[in-house]
Amino acid sequence: MSLNAVAHLNFTGQARAALEFYQSVFGGQTTVVTYGDFGMPAELPDATKVVFGRLTADNGFQVMAYDVPGTDGPAVPATPTTRRENGTTLTRERFFLSVRGETVDEVSPVWKGLAEGATVVEEFGPSQWAPAFGMLTDRFGVTWIVDVAAAHA
Template identity: 35%
Template sequence: MASRLNPYISFTGDAKQAMEFYKGVFGGNLSVHTYGDFGSEAPPGYADKVMHSMLETDNGFTLMCSDNPPGMEYKPGNNFAVSVSGNDADELRGYWDKLSAGGNVSVPLEKQMWGDVFGMCTDKYGVAWMINITPAEG
């Protein structure tokens, strides 16, 4: 398998719901493993929390996440965003519509000075997304 780079997002108890939401946006196969899946090894109060989850889509996207583990401080920040780009305008607009619904749009999805259609939003789970649609060749 070739190396790949993909986002890994931490949540504070709603990782499963967030990943089901992202599966509804992007499709694909979702695997979810809770702390309880590993039996008596689950920390107290963590049996139903997500230890690791991975969404793999037919388009080659991979998104991973977990609920923040016990003893690790959760520090949400604005220092990252997940970027999805390409030239399939219908597909990307569909992602935009679903990701921005119930969230906050900081840059509307519209043509930008560099020629692409671009938008930024924060979804209902607090994750920042950038959608960039390049003009189709031909």
């Protein structure tokens, strides 16, 4: 038996846009099902929102997305919740998403794509523990760590 964990991101009306953005970064195919597809009357405000969304890329990357019903709001909090201060990361977030590759060339395009419209927490580049590491909060308020696996001796 094998198990895998897939991040399931909750949005306030931006799930479709987030999935389209992540598809532009990672490639792959999206699946989007709306509340209306599940029978919600079209005249209700949530009918076009995403009740089930998923991106699956050829390289194994997956993410799911959902619009919490009855919510509309900004994609990103007014005050960033993650920042670097005095060499440490301070946050109120319960989790970050991590994308790790084997080479700088492999993950650099991911960083560049996610960085479009993002707030950079720590610039992508060499670090003490990895050939490359960076942290950012994307335009949808999701904080990502992008890094390259360190070679093991």
